[in-house]
Amino acid sequence: MAAQDLSVFVRHRDDGIASMELAVDGIRCAGCMHAIESGLAREPAILGARVNLALKRVSVEWREALLRPEAVVDKLGALGFEAYPFVAERQEDGAVAEERSLMRRLGVAGFAAMNIMLLSVAVWAGNSGDIDPTTRDFFHWLSALIALPTAAYAGRPFFESALRALKAGAVNMDVPITIGVVLAFVMSVAETWAHGRHAYFDGVMMLLFFLLIGRYL
Known part of the structure; x- marks a missing residue:
């Protein structure tokens, strides 16, 4: 996943903050939510992460100058969750x-x-x-x-x-x-x-x- 160019899925703000919606496999419970949110919070460049348990999606915001979107996906992988950019058609097929x-x-x-x-x-x-x-x-x-x-x-x-x-x-x-x-x-x-x-x-x-x-x- 890290080799894929994820920049097309990133939303940019004028203040240098980037955000991205990710679909995440393996989110099953409140423990998974806590593991993702607390795990991403330990990365200094990440400003916030919100997990939607029902939709199995994660919204992440980070300082664009300090972190690439591929690093966010890699961080989720290190936490034990496979993540990929949210695309409605792919999500429905999955x-x-x-x-x-x-x-x-x-x-x-x-x-x-x-x-x-x-x-x-x-x-x-x-x-x-x-x-x-x-x-x-x-x-x-x-x-x-x-x-x-x-x-x-x-x-x-x-x-x-x-x-x-x-x-x-x-x-x-x-x-x-x-x-x-x-x-x-x-x-x-x-x-x-x-x-x-x-x-x-x-x-x-x-x-x-x-x-x-x-x-x-």
Whole structure:
């Protein structure tokens, strides 16, 4: 992005102040807003930055003689957010593509959650009765086989966002989500390996399913 000439997107004022509207990927919560606004505020040449959470846009003002617009985009990249000049057509195309991607992941997560839940109901009923441990282990491993690729695909938006934040030395709402999903899955595999009575693959998939609903809406 730094190699692109961004001067055509900059608004100039007579007092030497420049401003630019940027579309920013990865803005999900108030924590993201704070990270962007406080991070940009640490740059002496930047006079102000305002984040619009609903539109995923950032308005930035800086002293034109001290900073180039490419440096503003690079600064956002260092904070873990990919930014590019706001262009209405591009923003609309990106929003449509993201909605379609989320809908596909939502469908996969919902389908997997229903199938794992059917297996879990059989295990729950058997735990209160006389289910054979071998059968219970088989159902747990079958649930793991469904959950692993599904969680990797359906949870990718959360995992990638968390990784970007951690690389930038920050924490956003997707970091605890990722930690929770990974820990629940690892604990379930450990329980299954130890022939335990309980596993939580259904909980992992239901969590991702409802989180994707929230992300889509």
